[in-house]
Amino acid sequence: MLLPFDTLVHLDRSAGTPVYQQLANRLIALILEGALKPGMPLPASREMATLLNLHRKTVIAAYDELQQQDWIYTVERKGIFIAENLPEIKPRSFKAAARTGAYAENASFPYYEAMHIALPLYVKQTPKYTIDDGFPDPRLAPMDELLKASRELMRIPENRYGLISGASEGAWALREALTTHLNNSRGLNIHSQNILITRGGQMGIHLAASLLLKPGDKVIVAAPNYHLADLCFQQLGAHLVRVPVDAEGIDVDRIASILEKQDIRLLYIIPHHHQPTTVTLSAERRMKLLTLIRQYKLPVIEDDYDYEFHYSGGPLLPLASAPHQGQVIYIGSINKSLALPFRSGYMVAPPDFIAQCTYLRRMIDLRGDTLMEASLAKLFENGTIQRHLKKSSKLYEHRRDVLCDTLSKQLGSAVQFTSPQGGMAVWAQFDPSIPLVTLARRAGEMGLRMSDGSSYKYGVKDQNALRIGYAALNDEEIRAVVGILRKSVEGK
Amino acid sequence: MLLPFDTLVHLDRSAGTPVYQQLANRLIALILEGALKPGMPLPASREMATLLNLHRKTVIAAYDELQQQDWIYTVERKGIFIAENLPEIKPRSFKAAARTGAYAENASFPYYEAMHIALPLYVKQTPKYTIDDGFPDPRLAPMDELLKASRELMRIPENRYGLISGASEGAWALREALTTHLNNSRGLNIHSQNILITRGGQMGIHLAASLLLKPGDKVIVAAPNYHLADLCFQQLGAHLVRVPVDAEGIDVDRIASILEKQDIRLLYIIPHHHQPTTVTLSAERRMKLLTLIRQYKLPVIEDDYDYEFHYSGGPLLPLASAPHQGQVIYIGSINKSLALPFRSGYMVAPPDFIAQCTYLRRMIDLRGDTLMEASLAKLFENGTIQRHLKKSSKLYEHRRDVLCDTLSKQLGSAVQFTSPQGGMAVWAQFDPSIPLVTLARRAGEMGLRMSDGSSYKYGVKDQNALRIGYAALNDEEIRAVVGILRKSVEGK
Numbered sequence: 001m002l003l004p005f006d007t008l009v010h011l012d013r014s015a016g017t018p019v020y021q022q023l024a025n026r027l028i029a030l031i032l033e034g035a036l037k038p039g040m041p042l043p044a045s046r047e048m049a050t051l052l053n054l055h056r057k058t059v060i061a062a063y064d065e066l067q068q069q070d071w072i073y074t075v076e077r078k079g080i081f082i083a084e085n086l087p088e089i090k091p092r093s094f095k096a097a098a099r100t101g102a103y104a105e106n107a108s109f110p111y112y113e114a115m116h117i118a119l120p121l122y123v124k125q126t127p128k129y130t131i132d133d134g135f136p137d138p139r140l141a142p143m144d145e146l147l148k149a150s151r152e153l154m155r156i157p158e159n160r161y162g163l164i165s166g167a168s169e170g171a172w173a174l175r176e177a178l179t180t181h182l183n184n185s186r187g188l189n190i191h192s193q194n195i196l197i198t199r200g201g202q203m204g205i206h207l208a209a210s211l212l213l214k215p216g217d218k219v220i221v222a223a224p225n226y227h228l229a230d231l232c233f234q235q236l237g238a239h240l241v242r243v244p245v246d247a248e249g250i251d252v253d254r255i256a257s258i259l260e261k262q263d264i265r266l267l268y269i270i271p272h273h274h275q276p277t278t279v280t281l282s283a284e285r286r287m288k289l290l291t292l293i294r295q296y297k298l299p300v301i302e303d304d305y306d307y308e309f310h311y312s313g314g315p316l317l318p319l320a321s322a323p324h325q326g327q328v329i330y331i332g333s334i335n336k337s338l339a340l341p342f343r344s345g346y347m348v349a350p351p352d353f354i355a356q357c358t359y360l361r362r363m364i365d366l367r368g369d370t371l372m373e374a375s376l377a378k379l380f381e382n383g384t385i386q387r388h389l390k391k392s393s394k395l396y397e398h399r400r401d402v403l404c405d406t407l408s409k410q411l412g413s414a415v416q417f418t419s420p421q422g423g424m425a426v427w428a429q430f431d432p433s434i435p436l437v438t439l440a441r442r443a444g445e446m447g448l449r450m451s452d453g454s455s456y457k458y459g460v461k462d463q464n465a466l467r468i469g470y471a472a473l474n475d476e477e478i479r480a481v482v483g484i485l486r487k488s489v490e491g492k
Numbered sequence: 493m494l495l496p497f498d499t500l501v502h503l504d505r506s507a508g509t510p511v512y513q514q515l516a517n518r519l520i521a522l523i524l525e526g527a528l529k530p531g532m533p534l535p536a537s538r539e540m541a542t543l544l545n546l547h548r549k550t551v552i553a554a555y556d557e558l559q560q561q562d563w564i565y566t567v568e569r570k571g572i573f574i575a576e577n578l579p580e581i582k583p584r585s586f587k588a589a590a591r592t593g594a595y596a597e598n599a600s601f602p603y604y605e606a607m608h609i610a611l612p613l614y615v616k617q618t619p620k621y622t623i624d625d626g627f628p629d630p631r632l633a634p635m636d637e638l639l640k641a642s643r644e645l646m647r648i649p650e651n652r653y654g655l656i657s658g659a660s661e662g663a664w665a666l667r668e669a670l671t672t673h674l675n676n677s678r679g680l681n682i683h684s685q686n687i688l689i690t691r692g693g694q695m696g697i698h699l700a701a702s703l704l705l706k707p708g709d710k711v712i713v714a715a716p717n718y719h720l721a722d723l724c725f726q727q728l729g730a731h732l733v734r735v736p737v738d739a740e741g742i743d744v745d746r747i748a749s750i751l752e753k754q755d756i757r758l759l760y761i762i763p764h765h766h767q768p769t770t771v772t773l774s775a776e777r778r779m780k781l782l783t784l785i786r787q788y789k790l791p792v793i794e795d796d797y798d799y800e801f802h803y804s805g806g807p808l809l810p811l812a813s814a815p816h817q818g819q820v821i822y823i824g825s826i827n828k829s830l831a832l833p834f835r836s837g838y839m840v841a842p843p844d845f846i847a848q849c850t851y852l853r854r855m856i857d858l859r860g861d862t863l864m865e866a867s868l869a870k871l872f873e874n875g876t877i878q879r880h881l882k883k884s885s886k887l888y889e890h891r892r893d894v895l896c897d898t899l900s901k902q903l904g905s906a907v908q909f910t911s912p913q914g915g916m917a918v919w920a921q922f923d924p925s926i927p928l929v930t931l932a933r934r935a936g937e938m939g940l941r942m943s944d945g946s947s948y949k950y951g952v953k954d955q956n957a958l959r960i961g962y963a964a965l966n967d968e969e970i971r972a973v974v975g976i977l978r979k980s981v982e983g984k
Contacts (some may be wrong), residue, residue, distance in 0.1 A: 011602070021677075022679075025679035025809055028679065029598045029882070032813070032815055033814075035817075069775055070774065070776070102682075103680075103681070103812075124979075129521045139652070160630050163630065163833050164628075165627065165628060184508045187514075187521050190595050191595075199858075202855070204852075228855070228858070231855060235852070287524070304893065309806075317521070321521060335656075341655050343857070343861060351595075363723060364856060364857075365695050365857065366691075366720070368837075369834050430765070445883075472652075
């Protein structure tokens, strides 16, 4: 019985793969699917060529290929046969339905329970405006300078190998440049071996938490907290102990009383512009917290993702700059500062912790993109980044004022917020009579993509609030966005 | 008592941070270190300016800063004082030694035992030649085309937000383009929801293994194996069950007998050009293995990192193209194919597994660099990648021949190898009388960086072998490298 090869074999003449190779591949698939059984004859090349409307040479090339790979053999004057030494396979249905392959259905893998959290759908169509979470403006990104630095680095033949391989702890030049930058701008007192270059802040949180936490360990986090940090700790099996945040930051007295009674493995804190509420930890609470850190030898992850943007006076120094006996793991983001479309961040910690995190990072992701890291180092060295930070900080401060002003005037009592001292977003609490889910749906119809608040109520009471990022919106866009918000509030 | 401020305060006038800010930061540090205690007076601005050789306005700006942040307060006609509400801190030594900060020593974090494996030192100086592990040639990378595609994407305002944020599962366009490419070139039968874009192959291995393995689980790996896969499984707490590799690939009969007796959670396999030995799994063993996979519902990670480069006939189809009931998680590398200085790879698996891995990837690294992913999609769409693969494959085949030829002629019986059917490296076993450690040291003195074989003997008997990557070396470089190898063998 001859198989219906014309139905079973689909070839795409416009594809990058040669047609003879496609034919060989398809015949192997038929052998593996059991449609072509060991010992079965194949049509002669001329016959197959007619069946499939191909040139005979194409079929011969495919058969040669199959013979080389031991899938078929030729017997002089008898014909071509499927190899005999292959184990018998039960044939499957011959129906030529598309996409019936091994991946059509789900396999029966067991999964972690904690993993079952819905992911947001990826939407293809682009809305007119977006309210982000506090993103920098990519229009300001020093892309030309970065690409120029990249090209210069690539032009040097000796760099060739290093730029596509490189060190898991990050490009040496970037670690050096960051050391200088962090010592100058944040009063840190570190060497380059205190620095690990990560992809972004999230990788730093993950690496540090992976090293410090065992399933069942307790982690103090703010309530509310940056939800991806919460999820990261929970994914590692940790239990969250939530401590409220007020206008002075996280409640440090509460932390003190928890430390007295419970065994806490880690404190995760965003003291500068807390995510999501934007409040800054007061000097008094900072001092108290530092005493607790030393007293309990408490490991701390200090997430300082938008240190560079502070408008009311200078930024507050991080906990990491104070005496903490090496207990504070300091995490920062470069891409959040520079608006570059490449994720880049860093971790500051004692050298042995950096070495351990480097090892773990290698297991996860080998290393960063060395060319990009080395190019960033150049931009630190020639002052591009420092100039960019100065310029964008000024602009973001202006945009903060425009947003706060417009929100007050347009939305009045429907929204409550405090103008943030820094950062790239306003924490806006909407009147409970206007649920964010409704607001987001109405806004979506008018071309504005915005959060429905779900990521800000993870594990805490719903405050009907969201972060309104202003840094990436110019004045006109801010007014347009607030205009849509107003119409959505009014239900029009 | 006045503190020796001139010794305690070091200011860098050439730094990016303004001097007044540096002074404020340093004074805060002194408060935190306990050198400046609550209630203590500070020198008047004029006095401090003289002490530090600064303009008085600079000191006033620093004091303003400190006052705004509540670190100090002013009493009319009395002077400036350190805030009272700060907790008392024991003063530390006043010695102005450099780098005495909190990160100077190691903290007392507990670490995983398995982590204590030495990392290779990062060497700053660049040697003249490098023998890599099988890397593509960055001189061939379609960098200009990639950058052109990037610029075009960035020029479209609607792309702005999407290109610095984006989806954790990878840019939609790249998932689509890869689906077409993999279906055409490898006989896969998948949709884009079967694909997760990862950073490189290593991230795919880590994500899949993290989902599948619990501490104590058993994993079958080849002996020898790609050592970073071994380390990744061990870091997750798994036990390795090693199965030998011969000229036909991994010993599948041995796998069968292990499966009969032991509870195996995962098989990790590189069937195409095995790392490190370069052998290809025979058709017969493939069939047997597929039967076992289905029979035991055995989860498999198929690492197919250099599928694109096969010279003796077409490449063998992956296990993933055969009927495996969704059990085969297929991992590939884009950067290994294209020689681009950006890590990029993918995982093919059933949709629910992809969703779980996407979740985990988000915890680790949020997402990839969307701009880069979308640019790669353009390069698939306009045929650049397909042309690049054709061109580079031809060149690498030639370089393989040059290397094998030169090795035979120059080194004779000092080295044993089989010319590989594909890939980017030769598996070269040196005579036991010339230990690789000695060879690498001698070669290093002549400007050639090469492995001392340590990464190839992880967990297995030392074969005194290494991979000699040829793809990134031109004819002249191959001859120079082999020349140095010869001198190193001869001990000159």
